[in-house]
Amino acid sequence: KAGVTQTPRYLIKTRGQQVTLSCSPISGHRSVSWYQQTPGQGLQFLFEYFSETQRNKGNFPGRFSGRQFSNSRSEMNVSTLELGDSALYLCASSSGTGGPYEQYFGPGTRLTVT
Amino acid sequence: AQTVTQSQPEMSVQEAETVTLSCTYDTSESDYYLFWYKQPPSRQMILVIRQEAYKQQNATENRFSVNFQKAAKSFSLKISDSQLGDAAMYFCAYRSGGTQGGSEKLVFGKGTKLTVNP
Numbered sequence: 392k393a394g395v396t397q398t399p400r401y402l403i404k405t406r407g408q409q410v411t412l413s414c415s416p417i418s419g420h421r422s423v424s425w426y427q428q429t430p431g432q433g434l435q436f437l438f439e440y441f442s443e444t445q446r447n448k449g450n451f452p453g454r455f456s457g458r459q460f461s462n463s464r465s466e467m468n469v470s471t472l473e474l475g476d477s478a479l480y481l482c483a484s485s486s487g488t489g490g491p492y493e494q495y496f497g498p499g500t501r502l503t504v505t
Numbered sequence: 506a507q508t509v510t511q512s513q514p515e516m517s518v519q520e521a522e523t524v525t526l527s528c529t530y531d532t533s534e535s536d537y538y539l540f541w542y543k544q545p546p547s548r549q550m551i552l553v554i555r556q557e558a559y560k561q562q563n564a565t566e567n568r569f570s571v572n573f574q575k576a577a578k579s580f581s582l583k584i585s586d587s588q589l590g591d592a593a594m595y596f597c598a599y600r601s602g603g604t605q606g607g608s609e610k611l612v613f614g615k616g617t618k619l620t621v622n623p
Contacts, residue, residue, distance in 0.1 A: 426613075490538075
């Protein structure tokens with residue numbers, strides 16, 4: 392089974408621009424979660440999508456948005472980029488049915504905002 | 506809101522020795538799951554071990570075991586016979602239980618950087 396894939400792996404943007412990151416979950420998984428990882432704040436939950444619906448949202452400004460397609464692939468978008476948005480963005484997929492089941496993480500997208 | 510605290514930013518261990526990483530959490534829920542994830546320098550997050558809160562027995566996965574103290578809200582990870590490949594950041598994570606309208610949201614601690622010395 393193929394793992395979680397994220398594209399692109401690296402991205403450099405300038406302040407004020409917008410960016411779209413993509414995540415393809417493991418086949419059969421219906422839940423995709425997004426996390427932001429920074430040295431200062433650690434791993435912070437952005438949002439989770441399950442069957443094309445946002446099921447949970449973290450404490451991030453409205454500049455951060457996402458969506459999920461019918462094939463469970465997910466995208467997250469960050470508009471009006473700020474320097475503080477530089478981070479590793481991780482997505483994780485799972486069955487979405489709860490229980491002690493593992494979330495599988497992708498390799499991440501390293502976003503640098505200059 | 507649930508919080509997870511890892512009080513040891515860095516730990517080191519000699520190869521073949523045993524090391525214990527600490528984690529405490531705060532929650533008012535009775536149904537939840539706890540996880541230890543490993544993030545090596547390659548950055549791919551990997552599940553090490555999981556524990557269901559309703560289970561009294563501590564989880565074990567080969568050289569990895571946990572000491573789950575529900576009343577104390579403590580969830581430590583013990584790595585036995587440490588290997589060079591164990592060197593990584595280790596994150597303790599919490600997830601609420603329930604399957605109806607639930608969420609896969611993980612709440613992570615800040616992590617512990619483990620160094621394994623040859």
